[in-house]
Amino acid sequence: QKEVEQDPGPLSVPEGAIVSLNCTYSNSAFQYFMWYRQYSRKGPELLMYTYSSGNKEDGRFTAQVDKSSKYISLFIRDSQPSDSATYLCALRKGGSEKLVFGKGTKLTVNP
């Protein structure tokens, strides 16, 4: 079983839709949870960083962590064509700086 599982998609939605992206993980040692956005042929860009269970909101983006279920989500409200990218979840254990990434979900928002 992989440490982090992420549905690769692709996911295609109309502009204005609410997008839900998810990752599951198997090791309860993961304590830090991040979402990165990666445009084609670019480096990953940090979107959200959370430590505890619960929700964190930043503009149109909401990150949700459920440690009891080992499940993390990223919601995008009012999606825009500029949101079209690959979204990667990344997890980190306490005491280490190593990020373990999901394979990424490719999102296309159609005008």
Next chain:
Amino acid sequence: DAGVIQSPRHEVTEMGQEVTLRCKPISGHDYLFWYRQTMMRGLELLIYFNNNVPIDDSGMPEDRFSAKMPNASFSTLKIQPSEPRDSAVYFCGVGRDNEQFFGPGTRLTVL
């Protein structure tokens, strides 16, 4: 790209040749990372440094790979000899305040 300069941006070489990838972080940081991204394996940590000291090199594939950080503003990742399976995008990143930021990457093709 989070104040990280990587060079070259693209590298095409032949099997057996030595390849050196370079990273120059511009802004202050506590950690420096080398990641590799492929379609098959996704984004994986190769090695990271803290205050120029290698902390975790468990992701370095084999002895053909080596990384150095002679000072806070420069790091290299060397592959000698290179093989076609080394073809990937190599990202350098920096970490501070529990967050990690990535450079634009070097796209390596080994023929």
